[in-house]
Amino acid sequence: MSIIYNEQDRSFTLQNGRIAYVMQLFHDGYLGHMYFGRALKHFNLQRAFYQTEREGAPNPEALADARTFSLDVLPQEYPTYGSGDYRIPALEATLSNGTTTLDLRYKSHEIFQGKKSLAGLPATFASDKEATTLEITMQEVGGELEVVLSYTIFDDVDVIARHATIKNIGSGTVYLRKAASLSIDFPEADFDRIHLYGKHAFERNIERTPLNHGIEISSSTRGATSHQHQNFLALCAHNADEFQGEVYACGLVWSGNYEAATEVNSFGNVRMTMGINGFDFKWQLKADESFTTPEAVLVYTADGFNAMSQHFHTLVQEHLVRSQHKDQLRPVLVNSWEAAYMDFTEDSIVRFAEDAVKLGAELIVLDDGWFGVRDKDNCSLGDWTEINAKKLPNGIKGLCDRIHGLGCKFGLWIEPEMVSPNSNLFRSHPDWALGVPNHIRQQQRNQYVLDLSRAEVRDYVVDSICEVLGSADIDYVKWDMNRNLTDIGSAAFPAEQQQEIVTRFVLGVYDIMERITSKFPNILFESCAGGGRRFDLGMLYYMPQVWTSDNTDEVCRQKIQYGTSLVFPPITMGCHVSACPNHQVGRSTPMLSRFICAMSGNFGYEMDLGKLSAEEQEEVKSHIALYKELRPTIQQGKFYRLMSPWEGTQNETAWQFVAKDGSEVVFMYFKNQCLPQGNIRKVRLTALDENATYKVTHHLFSPSLAANALDYLSNYNLEGDIFGGDELMHFGINMDKVDRDFAGHLLVFKKQ
Ligand code: DGJ
Numbered sequence: 001m002s003i004i005y006n007e008q009d010r011s012f013t014l015q016n017g018r019i020a021y022v023m024q025l026f027h028d029g030y031l032g033h034m035y036f037g038r039a040l041k042h043f044n045l046q047r048a049f050y051q052t053e054r055e056g057a058p059n060p061e062a063l064a065d066a067r068t069f070s071l072d073v074l075p076q077e078y079p080t081y082g083s084g085d086y087r088i089p090a091l092e093a094t095l096s097n098g099t100t101t102l103d104l105r106y107k108s109h110e111i112f113q114g115k116k117s118l119a120g121l122p123a124t125f126a127s128d129k130e131a132t133t134l135e136i137t138m139q140e141v142g143g144e145l146e147v148v149l150s151y152t153i154f155d156d157v158d159v160i161a162r163h164a165t166i167k168n169i170g171s172g173t174v175y176l177r178k179a180a181s182l183s184i185d186f187p188e189a190d191f192d193r194i195h196l197y198g199k200h201a202f203e204r205n206i207e208r209t210p211l212n213h214g215i216e217i218s219s220s221t222r223g224a225t226s227h228q229h230q231n232f233l234a235l236c237a238h239n240a241d242e243f244q245g246e247v248y249a250c251g252l253v254w255s256g257n258y259e260a261a262t263e264v265n266s267f268g269n270v271r272m273t274m275g276i277n278g279f280d281f282k283w284q285l286k287a288d289e290s291f292t293t294p295e296a297v298l299v300y301t302a303d304g305f306n307a308m309s310q311h312f313h314t315l316v317q318e319h320l321v322r323s324q325h326k327d328q329l330r331p332v333l334v335n336s337w338e339a340a341y342m343d344f345t346e347d348s349i350v351r352f353a354e355d356a357v358k359l360g361a362e363l364i365v366l367d368d369g370w371f372g373v374r375d376k377d378n379c380s381l382g383d384w385t386e387i388n389a390k391k392l393p394n395g396i397k398g399l400c401d402r403i404h405g406l407g408c409k410f411g412l413w414i415e416p417e418m419v420s421p422n423s424n425l426f427r428s429h430p431d432w433a434l435g436v437p438n439h440i441r442q443q444q445r446n447q448y449v450l451d452l453s454r455a456e457v458r459d460y461v462v463d464s465i466c467e468v469l470g471s472a473d474i475d476y477v478k479w480d481m482n483r484n485l486t487d488i489g490s491a492a493f494p495a496e497q498q499q500e501i502v503t504r505f506v507l508g509v510y511d512i513m514e515r516i517t518s519k520f521p522n523i524l525f526e527s528c529a530g531g532g533r534r535f536d537l538g539m540l541y542y543m544p545q546v547w548t549s550d551n552t553d554e555v556c557r558q559k560i561q562y563g564t565s566l567v568f569p570p571i572t573m574g575c576h577v578s579a580c581p582n583h584q585v586g587r588s589t590p591m592l593s594r595f596i597c598a599m600s601g602n603f604g605y606e607m608d609l610g611k612l613s614a615e616e617q618e619e620v621k622s623h624i625a626l627y628k629e630l631r632p633t634i635q636q637g638k639f640y641r642l643m644s645p646w647e648g649t650q651n652e653t654a655w656q657f658v659a660k661d662g663s664e665v666v667f668m669y670f671k672n673q674c675l676p677q678g679n680i681r682k683v684r685l686t687a688l689d690e691n692a693t694y695k696v697t698h699h700l701f702s703p704s705l706a707a708n709a710l711d712y713l714s715n716y717n718l719e720g721d722i723f724g725g726d727e728l729m730h731f732g733i734n735m736d737k738v739d740r741d742f743a744g745h746l747l748v749f750k751k752q
Pocket residue numbers: 337367368413480482528529530531547549550
């Protein structure tokens with residue numbers, strides 16, 4: 001891994017032996033982007049940018065005679081508006097003289113080992129041995145702005161991390177209107193565009209479309225990453241699939257408004273940008289003040305989407321999650337929410353826990369409803385220290401101690417960023433909620449959003465939450481956030497800074513997360529935002545796992561978890577078995593299929609296990625025991641998608657986990673709808689040892705699937721069978737034609 005500046009051709013090359021990222025200075029310090037892709041042994045930079053005259057493309061005055069150089073066609077690193085480039089700018093600002101025309105030129109650069117942290121922001125980290133960083137300082141020709149572009153290349157993962165810091169080096173006041181985290185240009189537009197869209201309870205659906213001329217944007221204006229669009233974008237070759245083909249993907253280490261855009265111009269060049277949403281963004285920079293963008297991460301692979309995901313997964317686990325729980329096996333969790341909602345007492349939760357612990361549960365979580373007078377979702381958010389004495393007469397500590405007495409860990413739900421209109425907090429401090437003068441606030445789930453741009457509000461949240469978390473020996477916290485932002489205004493800031501508030505809110509969230517999580521390093525934190533509203537790289541810096549979706553239906557979950565896995569490793573995904581009929585979609589599916597789907601992540605239950613029949617309880621007990629046996633492979637191994645629920649029949653899904661040392665393979669296959677005389681499905685596994693054989697140690701499938709369950713079991717059960725690694729990868733394995741709906745198969749292979 002190295003970063004080299006070549007004085008002769010004024011180029012910068014970042015490379016780690018597998019990928020390279022090349023930039024070059026042109027003329028008077030224009031910073032061009034020359035290449036990002038597979039590492040090259042030789043690169044004739046003189047011929048890399050094909051300069052030709054383009055009608056309508058402006059030429060810098062000094063070069064006007066030649067007419068072949070224009071910023072409108074030069075592939076660039078951090079483009080601006082007004083100096084000849086008509087494509088999407090990375091930086092927009094109003095300078096103190098009122099102009100929005102910007103022209104950035106190279107000033108200096110620095111190369112160093114390792115990676116700096118970003119003050120107040122989540123970001124990837126790496127030791128001096130693991131990464132090298134380049135900082136290029138650009139200066140606006142008017143002398144008022146300096147922009148430091150930062151690039152880090154990692155040794156163990158094919159990722160470039162980027163961000164920019166914009167500083168006012170003049171004496172007047174500048175307003176930033178947009179500051180992207182990354183901008184990258186590609187010479188050709190022969191790509192498909194992949195993004196993840198969704199809604200509450202159905203997040204991260206995969207959409208793949210050919211790239212179109214003009215601008216396409218996926219974004220959030222909701223103050224959080226959003227259920228609607230993920231802050232991830234990929235461009236891939238038309239023929240790319242899970243196992244081959246070029247993919248360029250980016251993600252943002254950020255949890256607020258963002259935009260991810262592509263533009264194809266009339267010459268077939270592509271620009272991809274990602275960063276804080278320029279919509280409704282205005283940031284005041286007085287003399288000497290600076291603004292640092294969130295970090296963006298850029299992945300390149302020639303080996304398809306599985307390889308892309310491996311890079312993201314490694315980056316998350318090795319360079320983003322800080323929690324001491326990162327490498328620890330996560331406990332089997334049983335959550336009270338769908339079992340009791342807000343209707344519980346200390347005794348009922350202890351009974352709920354006893355039943356769960358008997359079956360193998362390791363962590364009992366008390367969800368919403370334990371504070372103030374909260375029996376419904378219309379009150380008490382903010383009154384964290386007022387423990388509901390009717391439900392919990394002995395406080396959190398009383399319940400926590402009793403759960404610990406069962407030999408089990410205890411967890412608690414909180415929603416610190418919110419306040420109910422009906423709460424003592426709001427009655428005492430109505431100006432602590434975000435709001436705009438003379439406007440009636442919008443409610444969502446009967447709640448307002450706290451103004452976390454204000455230091456005193458943040459201090460209140462930190463103090464009250466720390467008081468609760470310090471009152472008992474709490475092992476786990478589910479940190480929820482159940483609404484989008486509206487009425488985005490703060491009583492503490494002047495008019496000219498009101499458009500900073502939506503960004504300052506997120507910085508405020510990071511501040512309270514930093515303070516609370518670092519005060520309680522032993523607590524395992526799980527981030528949640530009405531399920532998957534804020535499943536993003538920013539949150540994972542503070543909390544090592546996320547509640548993937550409020551939708552626990554096994555069929556929907558195949559799609560949600562498949563889409564989520566494009567960026568996030570299974571160990572970060574909260575996945576629970578819930579009761580049937582399912583509370584979100586009313587569907588009934590076999591317990592085993594629900595288990596196989598939920599065990600493909602950070603496993604738990606979202607139901608009252610004590611209400612199951614004795615037979616079902618035995619089944620749950622065996623499932624939990626099996627999960628514990630396979631947990632190291634699932635949580636710490638590598639994950640591969642094999643069959644997409646979005647493609648082909650759209651009726652089947654398959655994926656697999658391979659243990660770190662390759663000794664165990666856990667394979668899952670789902671077929672949702674039974675069809676008459678169904679096909680025998682041949683599924684090919686991947687990433688096995690071609691020279692080894694693998695023995696099936698477990699084969700689980702719903703016995704009720706077959707008309708004659710016993711025949712089916714004896715004919716089809718593969719336990720004890722031996723297959724070749726090459727056979728499993730190239731011939732595949734026959735999955736039964738399946739005669740019932742919602743089939744799920746689990747096969748465990750041990751390398752011989
Ligand atoms: C939304 C979460 O996603 C649910 O799991 C649950 O915690 C509720 N909030 C509680 O209000």
